[in-house]
Amino acid sequence: MNESIKIKLLSATIAIAISTPVSAFNIGNFAQKLQEQMSNIQQPGAQAQNGKSNSKAMSVEKAVELSCKTIYGAPFKSKQLPSSDVEVVSQYLKTPSNLDEILLVDFDKAYSGSFTGFTSNLIPQLDNKYAEQLAEGYVREPGVRMFAQVIHAANTADKTDETDNDMNFLAPSDRSVTKTLLAYLLLQYKDSGVVKDSGAAYKLLKQNDEKVKIAATMVGRMHLYGDLAEQDFSAAFAGISRGDGDVTKYKLNAKTYADVLINPPKGTPQSNINRLKAVAERGKGLMDYVNKERKKAHGTAAYKEAQKLLAEGVKIDQITAEALGAGDKFADAKAKASLLIGEAKGEQDQLKYNVQVSEKTMAELEGVMNSGASMSEDSKKKFEEATQRRIKAHLKLNDLTPRIIATGMFQGAETAQLVNAYKRKSCSFLRRAKTFAKEVALKIEPPMSNEELADVTSDVSF
């Protein structure tokens, strides 16, 4: 692999995504203000001419969105379904009245065995933008509505597989990958008592395991462990082999290799274990190389600027925490970061410390927002100001990324990774801040009119 390709690959992994639609900001005064902030902040690098903004300058919201889209992809846009959500999900699920809650609550369930639970890590392994957007949508809102969207997509998405003959490359169709996603979701709810056919997930995976790598991996795991399909080592290793040995991209497959090498299921043939070991060793060699190049980026100007911006990030977190009435969360995050990093002796330690504090604070504050925190007018103002500063810092860091990368193939890798970690969290937080503002402005549905209630009572017998 030549140097430029490597740089491009690394760049792609460092880019950050935010995937909230622009229209999410049009509800309520608080939400509107945040939207205005995003529209009015001068994007770094954009020049003002004659007191007016450069009309060609991209809006800040667009810039943030674009910066974040690289990894997460565009948000999934809900499709109009042919019937109600409940009717659509009834193809695969039973529909008790509390189904929505079951889907929400059990989405976090973890399992042991072949299927260990649906996590966000699985999403990039789908390796299909359409399915990834759909999966992101489901992660954001697990429940009947999004499950119906997944089923609808699995039934109707484009079914054309793409083949590049020169590269001998096969890209499975959106429908195939979406069916795989559906299978994984069905597995997630396997113990929830709502899946109509316990064999449906296996059937969906089996239909697609020759094209979709993560389908092959799961079929392999099912046969390896013998808990969700008949134990069959031949079928298991066929599936795992088909799943791809790329330990960076297809983590579930890599995990399967590790599972087998560390603690192989009873009866696993030694020849298969040896084969997997050889692949894993190749992965280890790559990691050694990365480690050798690690510290070359220290001392660059980009590094210094990153350090300054990440320190600013900590200040922003503090203001945001205060606005949300969660100053204690900020203090906790600082304490935890100190414990983790130890005494910050050098610049790199300080950088790590700041990123740790920010990551932890933002995670905690997302939790505060998730709990439905209410805000006074003063707090809203503070929150808006902090968000404005966060957007600016985010965009500056985004500009910084190519400069860090430009220091050399793996120079600055560690700094870039820290910046990447910060921005990833920042994207997630900004997205959450936007939806939070929207939620604060959301109004509950008004009571039914007398006429509507009369309709409800008109067709009953007792």
Place this chain on the structure above:
Amino acid sequence: MMINRREFLSKSALALTSFFLPLEKLANAASKDEVIWSGVYYGVPTPDVPRLLNAVSQGIEASGGLSVLQKKCFGLLASTYGAENVVNGVLEKQEVETSSLYFMLTFDFEQFLDVPDIAGGASDKMLGIVFNSIKVVQLSLGDEDVRGRFKVKYTIPFYTKFIGDRVPHKTAVKNMLYDSAGSGLSIVDYYANKINGLGFKEIFCTEDMEGCGQAPLNFRVSKVNIQKKAVLALEELGISKYLSESFIGNSLASALSMKTSAITSPFGSTYAFSSYDGFPSIFFERDKVAAITDAALSAENDDAYELEVTLIKVIRKKTQSSKTRRGYKRILVFGVKAFDGYWDRKQIFKAAIAIDASGWVPTSLIKKGRVKELEAKAFSELTITVFEKLFDGVVNLSWDTLGSIGMKKDKTEKMVTDLRVAISKSVP
């Protein structure tokens, strides 16, 4: 020698003027057998008290015990009718010379819910409801030829709510007994208000007052049904034990009593306006009163009006959704029937009523499995509200109120009028 009832009443300056007015102290009256404070009772068999009235029984103990409550209730009765006219405690048989009114307070049903704070607070909230009733019983001993009679003349069910931050249930009950309870009157205050406000005619009767002392007709909730679909919905929501027949029946009876002042038998209790001939001497043992009245009156009653209620639909549907909150609309549909007469039963009212309300549920609470309590609270409150609206609308002939629970004037006007007449006959 004790003076008899008539002598007592003839000395009352209020005898002819205030049948329906709040009573003044009967300062000059001298009888001790006309107004008797007969005690506080649990409306369930004694062995079931720790299970069915756990919070109430513990709350009474925590607030000084039964004796404190007895004393307080007696004091209120004495302050209404004059201390010299009120006797504390059930008399020995030989001391009763004529008809007397025995006042009792009973605790019939309780429901306590610890509810998570949807505003994100760390502490739980609480909804406690205690259904109580005031009962006024009349006795006559009879003589060698005529057997004695025992008659429950007035039953006044009511509920008391506690809404606020979660506290131990017994602390909440203590508050509900004596303080404002955070919502309406305390139990003791409601009791005081009723004994002061009703003006029991019997106390003022004289020989020349025809029909005086005749109790008003009364209502009884005779049946609570929950239709199959509703049972399923309640099970799915995990709130079957909260929206139970007992809760619905007690809510309906209390709503009728509290909104219209109609005399109403508490649901599930067989206390009624019935006579019991030949009451045994055990009646005079204070702790057996409740059990005896309960057992004795179950076989025959001549309730004037009966109510039947059917829970038809329980709907909870998601209307809005975001990462942190789900907006739900909750709808309840009941069918209510009223019948005139026990022996010659005639349906005078039949209508379906509905109520809805929307609210947010944080997804964090859904993940913690705390939705059940929220739903139980929401549907419990809707149940009480829809019944209150029904009776409020009927007695005030308010079609705005009745319309707000899904009733249409053109279809139900005649029935509403008939029910209103029945209620008016049941108001003392």
